[in-house]
Amino acid sequence: MTTPDRYLSRAAMGFQESAIRAAGVLSARVPDLVSFAAGSPSPDLFPWDDLERVAADLLRSRDPAVLQYGATRGYRPLVEAIVTRLASAGVAVSHEMCVVTTGSQQGLDLAGRVLLDPGDVVLVELPTYSGAIAAFHNLQAALVGVAQDDDGMNPEALEEALVRLAREGRRARVVYLTPNFQNPSGLLMSLARRRALLAVAARHDLIILEDDPYGSLYFEDSATAADTRPLKADDTEGRVVYLGSISKTLVPGFRVAWLVAPPAIAARVELAKQAADLCSGVFDQRVVHRTLADGIVDRLAPGLRQAYQARRTTMEESLTAALGTRVAWRRPRGGFFLWVRLGDGRQADRLFPIALEHKVSFVTGAAFHVDGGGGDYVRLSFSAPTPARIREGVARLAAAIAHYDDGV
Numbered sequence: 001m002t003t004p005d006r007y008l009s010r011a012a013m014g015f016q017e018s019a020i021r022a023a024g025v026l027s028a029r030v031p032d033l034v035s036f037a038a039g040s041p042s043p044d045l046f047p048w049d050d051l052e053r054v055a056a057d058l059l060r061s062r063d064p065a066v067l068q069y070g071a072t073r074g075y076r077p078l079v080e081a082i083v084t085r086l087a088s089a090g091v092a093v094s095h096e097m098c099v100v101t102t103g104s105q106q107g108l109d110l111a112g113r114v115l116l117d118p119g120d121v122v123l124v125e126l127p128t129y130s131g132a133i134a135a136f137h138n139l140q141a142a143l144v145g146v147a148q149d150d151d152g153m154n155p156e157a158l159e160e161a162l163v164r165l166a167r168e169g170r171r172a173r174v175v176y177l178t179p180n181f182q183n184p185s186g187l188l189m190s191l192a193r194r195r196a197l198l199a200v201a202a203r204h205d206l207i208i209l210e211d212d213p214y215g216s217l218y219f220e221d222s223a224t225a226a227d228t229r230p231l232k233a234d235d236t237e238g239r240v241v242y243l244g245s246i247s248k249t250l251v252p253g254f255r256v257a258w259l260v261a262p263p264a265i266a267a268r269v270e271l272a273k274q275a276a277d278l279c280s281g282v283f284d285q286r287v288v289h290r291t292l293a294d295g296i297v298d299r300l301a302p303g304l305r306q307a308y309q310a311r312r313t314t315m316e317e318s319l320t321a322a323l324g325t326r327v328a329w330r331r332p333r334g335g336f337f338l339w340v341r342l343g344d345g346r347q348a349d350r351l352f353p354i355a356l357e358h359k360v361s362f363v364t365g366a367a368f369h370v371d372g373g374g375g376d377y378v379r380l381s382f383s384a385p386t387p388a389r390i391r392e393g394v395a396r397l398a399a400a401i402a403h404y405d406d407g408v
């Protein structure tokens with residue numbers, strides 16, 4: 001039975017399906033597919049034994065709080081552990097500034113609810129994370145794209161967009177940035193660029209929403225922890241709302257993440273979260289707390305950096321061997337993604353069905369653009385498949401591109 005549209009809110013009528021999830025649904029029907037689509041961490045890097053022990057300990061304790069409702073702000077020892085970790089990354093915050101969220105995807109939604117009225121402008125990079133586009137779009141915000149260069153969002157382009165919006169009488173409220181190994185471009189912003197963007201935000205009285213799920217996944221052949229210093233660390237005016245997550249550095253299944261904001265904003269986020277889900281999963285938070293407190297997350301990190309760096313290199317070498325200079329990308333210095341320009345007028349949406357026939361998938365670049373661009377790009381995630389599967393998937397992709405070129 002279909003629901004007549006007349007029952008739906010205007011906002012719901014405008015909801016958009018995630019392109020990544022849609023690609024996932026199509027891909028699920030293809031047996032033996034190599035998926036470069038989802039930005040999932042690798043399950044063979046999950047610390048299964050540690051998690052089994054921690055979960056069993058918690059359940060064996062019969063502590064009623066382990067399975068009860070919890071505080072909306074989050075399990076207090078977890079909040080304290082997050083505050084301590086942020087301090088070691090140069091971000092000095094207090095626990096009143098911190099809210100545990102159900103994934104940083106919920107952080108994007110809650111921050112949007114607290115900071116945006118319908119029609120308000122959010123400035124995003126071209127390209128930007130498709131999940132952020134969906135969150136702000138569903139809140140009826142207007143998304144305006146700002147060009148990227150090799151160093152991330154270009155501050156002059158941001159300034160120009162702000163001047164143009166002011167001339168049109170439109171209210172820009174928020175700039176959304178992923179300075180560390182951006183999804184999808186893989187870019188790492190320099191510290192100078194971060195400061196330049198903070199200065200523009202200060203001049204125009206904007207909030208910066210800093211999304212940082214990949215910061216600790218830097219590749220040691222070309223980046224260090226110092227290169228990933230959050231903007232929040234240099235936020236002297238309280239204009240950065242920061243999102244961190246355990247999804248990429250432990251496991252995404254717990255849905256544990258955190259939002260850090262000036263206390264007045266954090267208090268409103270808490271109210272929005274009360275209405276959304278009362279609290280994030282308490283058992284999940286307790287497990288994550290123990291993995292932080294027991295040093296499991298820290299012990300895991302060097303191995304993750306090494307493994308993802310090796311997968312990046314495997315994907316780059318395979319692409320170069322199979323396609324030479326026919327496609328192009330900037331070498332990512334961390335994270336999960338290669339943002340590949342197909343070149344020679346090839347269009348990702350036309351390549352996609354051919355790629356599925358060759359049992360390989362990716363996300364088309366248009367999913368990450370708010371200006372209708374990006375059609376000649378694909379995002380290839382190297383995080384989840386093993387190196388052997390990456391080699392196989394790139395060979396299939398090269399065959400799909402050859403097939404595409406034959407048909408043109």
Ligand SMILES: Cc1ncc(COP(=O)(O)O)c(C=O)c1O
Binds near residue numbers: 245
């Ligand atoms: C930039 C960015 N932000 C947020 C998220 C959502 O992460 P979480 O699992 O913490 O909700 C992702 C996941 O891919 C992401 O790439």
